[in-house]
Amino acid sequence: MNKIPRKNNRPSTDEYFGLEAKAYGTSKWMARNQIQTTIKVLELLESEQIGGQIINKSEKSIFLDIGCGTGFSSHTILNSNFVNRVIGIDISLDMINQCEKSSDLHLILSDMRYSPFRSETFNYIISISAFNFASTGAQSKNQMKILIQKALEALEKNLTNNGRAGIEFYPNKTEEIFFVNGLKKLNFIGGLLIEQPNSKREKKFLILKKVR
Numbered sequence: 474m475n476k477i478p479r480k481n482n483r484p485s486t487d488e489y490f491g492l493e494a495k496a497y498g499t500s501k502w503m504a505r506n507q508i509q510t511t512i513k514v515l516e517l518l519e520s521e522q523i524g525g526q527i528i529n530k531s532e533k534s535i536f537l538d539i540g541c542g543t544g545f546s547s548h549t550i551l552n553s554n555f556v557n558r559v560i561g562i563d564i565s566l567d568m569i570n571q572c573e574k575s576s577d578l579h580l581i582l583s584d585m586r587y588s589p590f591r592s593e594t595f596n597y598i599i600s601i602s603a604f605n606f607a608s609t610g611a612q613s614k615n616q617m618k619i620l621i622q623k624a625l626e627a628l629e630k631n632l633t634n635n636g637r638a639g640i641e642f643y644p645n646k647t648e649e650i651f652f653v654n655g656l657k658k659l660n661f662i663g664g665l666l667i668e669q670p671n672s673k674r675e676k677k678f679l680i681l682k683k684v685r
């Protein structure tokens with residue numbers, strides 16, 4: 474299979490359709506990477522800056538997984554100890570079709586920038602290696618800003634008050650500024666966390682709590 478060329482070493486959404494989706498879903502490396510990152514993000518949901526430990530974990534909760542792909546992250550969430558239902562959304566039906574079925578996992582073909590849900594549906598939202606695609610299709614910096622804002626607004630709309638979101642993503646510098654500035658206009662506490670900055674192991678997260 475010919476590799477899809479990458480710009481600045483970042484994948485494009487074309488990598489999640491057709492045979493590429495199958496290759497993604499059967500990659501052991503990708504499974505390990507997505508599972509480890511999801512576990513890390515689940516831990517970050519209990520960061521001090523967004524209220525610390527979640528005490529009512531036994532009250533089982535509903536999670537949204539944005540860009541759920543072939544389900545590595547969704548299944549990791551389901552295996553954690555405070556979830557009874559995960560809704561995964563993804564823009565690629567080919568990715569969704571690779572997902573292992575579970576009665577507690579519901580998959581919806583949807584674009585993260587246009588929420589199909591009733592307001593305040595989810596107690597928690599997670600997104601692993603997908604939220605940077607908010608700017609896909611932008612032809613200018615202004616369009617990039619508008620699309621990123623739409624994804625942030627959908628995130629805010631979907632979360633319950635006091636709901637928490639943990640996002641691992643890989644924005645470029647311009648996108649990062651639009652994400653950080655866009656958040657200031659919305660009802661969130663928390664913000665951008667960069668681990669091991671400027672190294673090969675750098676990871677970026679948005680750790681957020683909705684507070685109206």
Ligand SMILES: C[S@@+](CC[C@H](N)C(=O)[O-])C[C@H]1O[C@@H](n2cnc3c(N)ncnc32)[C@H](O)[C@@H]1O
Pocket residue numbers: 486489507508539540541542543544545546547562563564565568583584585586600601602603606607609
């Ligand atoms: C690196 S994969 C991450 C998948 C998932 N976290 C996992 O554990 O396998 C990124 C996913 O984001 C999805 N995606 C890209 N743009 C999207 C959009 N606008 N709305 C929803 N999903 C999108 C892609 O189709 C792809 O499945």
